[in-house]
Amino acid sequence: xxxxxxxxxxxxxxxxxxxxxxxxxTIERKRSNLCVSVDVTKKADFLRIIEIxxxxxxxxxxxxxxxxxxxxxxxEQLKELSVKHDFxxxxxxxxxxxxxxxxxQYSSGVYKIASWSHITNAxxxxxxxxxxxxxxxGLPLGRGLLLLAEMSTKGSLATGSYTEEAVRMARANRDxxxxxxxxxxxxxxxxxxxxxxxxxxFLVLTPGVGLDxxxxxxxxxxxxxxxxxxxxxxxxxxxxxxIYGKDNGANPEAVxxxxxxxxxxxxxxxxxxxxx
Ligand code: 5BU
Numbered sequence: 001x002x003x004x005x006x007x008x009x010x011x012x013x014x015x016x017x018x019x020x021x022x023x024x025x026t027i028e029r030k031r032s033n034l035c036v037s038v039d040v041t042k043k044a045d046f047l048r049i050i051e052i053x054x055x056x057x058x059x060x061x062x063x064x065x066x067x068x069x070x071x072x073x074x075x076e077q078l079k080e081l082s083v084k085h086d087f088x089x090x091x092x093x094x095x096x097x098x099x100x101x102x103x104x105q106y107s108s109g110v111y112k113i114a115s116w117s118h119i120t121n122a123x124x125x126x127x128x129x130x131x132x133x134x135x136x137x138g139l140p141l142g143r144g145l146l147l148l149a150e151m152s153t154k155g156s157l158a159t160g161s162y163t164e165e166a167v168r169m170a171r172a173n174r175d176x177x178x179x180x181x182x183x184x185x186x187x188x189x190x191x192x193x194x195x196x197x198x199x200x201x202f203l204v205l206t207p208g209v210g211l212d213x214x215x216x217x218x219x220x221x222x223x224x225x226x227x228x229x230x231x232x233x234x235x236x237x238x239x240x241x242x243i244y245g246k247d248n249g250a251n252p253e254a255v256x257x258x259x260x261x262x263x264x265x266x267x268x269x270x271x272x273x274x275x276x
Contacts, residue, residue, distance in 0.1 A: 003187060003201040004233050005274050008033070014201035019118045019144030020178035023088050023203065027058045027236070030086060033229065033266045035059035035205065036259065037092070037240035040248045043069050047077055049249040054085025056259040059119070059205075061090045061238055064111050075116050090205075091117035094148060096125055099133025107137045114138050121146040121181055124166040131169060135176040144178040149186055152208025154219040164190035170202060179203030183223075185233035207238040211265065216241075225262060229269035237266045 003011060009028040012021050027033050036053045038060060040046050046067060050060055060082070064070065082089055091113045095102040102122065106114045113120060114137045122130045124147050134145055149166040150158050158166070163182070167189040170177040179202040180186050188198035210222030222242075228234045243258040245251070 002199065004185065006201075007274055007276075008235075008270075011201055015178065017144045017175060017178045018142040019088070020203060022118065023058060023144075023178075023236075026086060026088055030056075030058055031267055032056055032058045032263045033236050033270055034259070034263045035061050035090065035236050035238045036243055037061040037063075037207065037238050038244070039063055039066065039240050040244070041066050041068050042248070043067060043074050045248045046074070047081070048252070049244050049255060050078070050081050050085075052249070052252050052255045053243060053259040054081055054087060056256075056263040057085075057087050059088045059090050059236060061092050061240075062117070063092055064113070070110070072112075075112075079116055088118045089116060090119040090121075090146075093117075093120050094123055095120070095130060095134060096123035097130070098126060099129040099136075101133070102130055103133040103137050106134055114141055114143060117143070119144045119146060119178070121148055123148050124162070124169050128169050128172065131173045131177060135173065139176050143176075145176050146179050146181050146203070146205060147177055148182075149180040150182040150184075152183065152206075152221055154215075154221055167202075171197070171200065174200075179205065179235075181205055181207065182234070183208070183228075183232060203236070204234040205236040205238055206232070206234040207240075209237045209239045209262075210242040211261070212242065225265040226269045226272075229266055230273050233273070237262065 008024045012024045034057050036057050147166045149163045167186050191198050206228045215221045225237050239262050249255045
């Protein structure tokens with residue numbers, strides 16, 4: 001795949017979606033392909049971890065619906081941190097309903113995700129209508145969507161022809177679908193060898209990344225940044241517990257050290273990939 005060897009900044013020109021461009025520019029500017037997933041249930045822990053990891057990341061991934069003391073001021077503070085530390089925001093909402101419902105879930109309710117999250121994601125399981133619904137809200141706001149083409153969990157059903165259909169859905173909606181959550185590069189998947197359409201630069205963001213564990217007790221499976229970025233050609237590593245640990249990031253110095261470590265590992269693997 002030709003894009004495998006391009007730098008993040010060279011790849012900006014391959015994209016028209018503003019969220020995709022901004023993410024690639026942020027990665028290059030900060031020399032970081034690290035996304036931290038902040039899966040904690042208290043506002044104070046959430047903000048403390050982001051304040052520490054902010055300088056080391058291109059993207060912060062949230063599950064905003066797990067925060068027990070949520071109120072909308074949290075979103076304001078998250079937006080301020082994203083400006084202060086220069087990162088993008090990705091709410092990992094995994095939309096999976098009919099177009100009309102996902103449009104409402106994306107725009108409305110308690111969280112109003114479209115108003116603050118630069119990137120979000122959706123399961124392809126409903127078919128193209130999930131993209132139609134989400135893009136009706138997100139496209140006018142300059143947002144981007146990732147399709148869940150694969151998952152990191154043991155026994156995932158998102159394989160084979162399901163994954164190929166996800167790529168076809170993305171291909172048909174390039175204005176809004178900027179790439180995938182997947183475990184490997186998806187460029188040209190399901191296309192004939194040498195097909196002209198194979199020149200397609202999708203972003204691949206990859207969860208299930210850890211340096212010190214192979215998995216957890218609930219089916220999560222970890223690979224290293226090197227396996228993910230160098231061997232599998234993915235673009236962004238997503239790391240949660242590997243960075244904030246088992247104690248919700250209670251030790252700030254340990255969180256900072258791990259963020260620095262994963263940033264360095266991810267970047268080294270990328271530099272090796274592009275051959276610099
Ligand atoms: P961890 O603590 O690094 O295991 O957290 C991984 C995060 O990525 C967590 O928020 C999951 O919801 C998310 N995730 C995942 O782990 N695997 C997947 O295939 C998808 C999302 Br999609």
